[in-house]
Amino acid sequence: MLEFQRVVLLVLDGVGCGALPDADKFDDRGANTLGNIGSTAGPLSLPTLHGMGLGNITPLVGVPPCANPKAAWGKMTERSAAKDSTTGHWEIGGVVMSEPFRVFADGFPSEIMSSFARIAGTEPLGNVPASGTEIIQRLGPEHVRTGNPIVYTSTDSVFQVAAHEDVIPVEMGDPDPVQGFGIRE
Numbered sequence: 001m002l003e004f005q006r007v008v009l010l011v012l013d014g015v016g017c018g019a020l021p022d023a024d025k026f027d028d029r030g031a032n033t034l035g036n037i038g039s040t041a042g043p044l045s046l047p048t049l050h051g052m053g054l055g056n057i058t059p060l061v062g063v064p065p066c067a068n069p070k071a072a073w074g075k076m077t078e079r080s081a082a083k084d085s086t087t088g089h090w091e092i093g094g095v096v097m098s099e100p101f102r103v104f105a106d107g108f109p110s111e112i113m114s115s116f117a118r119i120a121g122t123e124p125l126g127n128v129p130a131s132g133t134e135i136i137q138r139l140g141p142e143h144v145r146t147g148n149p150i151v152y153t154s155t156d157s158v159f160q161v162a163a164h165e166d167v168i169p170v171e172m173g174d175p176d177p178v179q180g181f182g183i184r185e
Contacts, residue, residue: 013085017058026083084156101157124151
């Protein structure tokens with residue numbers, strides 16, 4: 001049995017490396033974020049991750065397999081009945097969910113949105129299911145014009161907020177529970 005003094009776990013969240021057997025359930029046919037970035041944006045240059053074995057997981061332009069990786073490497077296929085980041089993180093910690101979190105195919109309920117608007121100090125834009133790139137293309141100009149944050153959800157249960165850092169600076173991202181985000185001061 002191997003004994004370790006320390007384990008460092010790197011999770012490339014949202015950086016998929018190939019479609020899984022349940023891809024049809026989640027509209028993920030042909031998914032391979034990492035491989036697609038390498039093949040469309042040009043060769044990747046990831047020397048540290050290469051040395052750890054990243055190129056051993058899936059074919060990557062610019063990151064070949066490593067004969068003697070400095071780390072253990074792997075690709076996770078979830079056992080849980082869901083696909084969102086939270087479920088994946090829980091599963092890495094040993095919690096396998098038999099029931100997925102609720103998804104919001106029609107956006108978030110009014111009580112969630114009104115709570116967010118109260119904390120943010122402004123009405124958000126969106127509240128629709130969309131990919132991050134799509135919602136930013138669609139509502140980005142209105143966000144920059146109005147200063148209102150964009151709320152959306154992907155094909156999972158996650159409440160996502162998009163904002164341009166010149167409009168809502170990163171340091172405003174940790175809300176004060178009493179003062180809110182400070183968006184409208």
